[in-house]
Amino acid sequence: MSIDLELTPKTKRPVGQPCCEPVVYPDVEREHATRMAAVAKALGDPVRLQLIDVLRRHAGKVCVCELVPLFDLSQPTVSHHLKVLRQAGLVGSERQGLWAYYYVIPDALDELSAWLS
Amino acid sequence: MSIDLELTPKTKRPVGQPCCEPVVYPDVEREHATRMAAVAKALGDPVRLQLIDVLRRHAGKVCVCELVPLFDLSQPTVSHHLKVLRQAGLVGSERQGLWAYYYVIPDALDELSAWLS
DNA sequence: CCTACGCATTGACAACCGTCAGTTCAATCG
DNA sequence: CGATTGAACTGACGGTTGTCAATGCGTAGG
Numbered sequence A, B: 001m002s003i004d005l006e007l008t009p010k011t012k013r014p015v016g017q018p019c020c021e022p023v024v025y026p027d028v029e030r031e032h033a034t035r036m037a038a039v040a041k042a043l044g045d046p047v048r049l050q051l052i053d054v055l056r057r058h059a060g061k062v063c064v065c066e067l068v069p070l071f072d073l074s075q076p077t078v079s080h081h082l083k084v085l086r087q088a089g090l091v092g093s094e095r096q097g098l099w100a101y102y103y104v105i106p107d108a109l110d111e112l113s114a115w116l117s
Numbered sequence C: 001c002c003t004a005c006g007c008a009t010t011g012a013c014a015a016c017c018g019t020c021a022g023t024t025c026a027a028t029c030g
Numbered sequence D: 001c002g003a004t005t006g007a008a009c010t011g012a013c014g015g016t017t018g019t020c021a022a023t024g025c026g027t028a029g030g
Helices: A030-042 A046-057 A064-070 A075-087 A110-116 B030-042 B046-057 B064-070 B075-087 B110-116
Strands: A091-096 A099-104 B091-096 B099-104
Touching (some): A030 B030, A046 A091, A046 A099, A064 A075, B046 B064, B046 B075, B046 B099, B064 B075
């Protein structure tokens, strides 16, 4: 645990009643939290969340040319969101000739999903 | 579904092979996606994710004075993060005398959690 | 009252984000 | 080769975010 656990809660306590239970600390490692927060951040945009949703329910790979018309956005903007998802490790891409296909990386959401449950 | 479903995928298709499966559309409503993305966005910061983690495993309410020393941040910054979580509907707060207690709102994470699984 | 305390708010600032128009690049076709 | 096509990259822009110092505000104790 990288967050220091201040065992002595506070030095000044004007009244007798305790503020709250003595020690409360996150038992999620900071790295663990940072990793999950990065995934959550990538999902923190409606467009990207829907992109993941499309790719997830479409088991195989989906062409970018199919994704762009689903949103009222320019092609570069959709491409940018896909790049964000790729850099977050949520999706992968693969080129086949002129087209680029994206797919969800299996288990990429597992850590966050498990923590949420 | 608010996203228009362009049934005719594309007009120009230079080669015979199809780009990919004909239609792929998100069956998550846009409002649904926007709501879940807002929750994910609130969790998209390591500090806020750890705050939620602390509050969650601490069944009852936790005093702010216990939360601040867990992080290497100023008290206003922690207060700001708590405000973000409150505005996202993830936590609630309650004052008792000098102290403010925060707690996780039950079921606030359920929608996102269900979608992730 | 007056002081001290816990917490929230404000103002400021650098950094980052979402978006688009324009451009580039690789690959395919004629 | 030259033209076209799908997708990524670049530059620019307004808006948002995370952080802190400083301040404000309500409550409790003397």
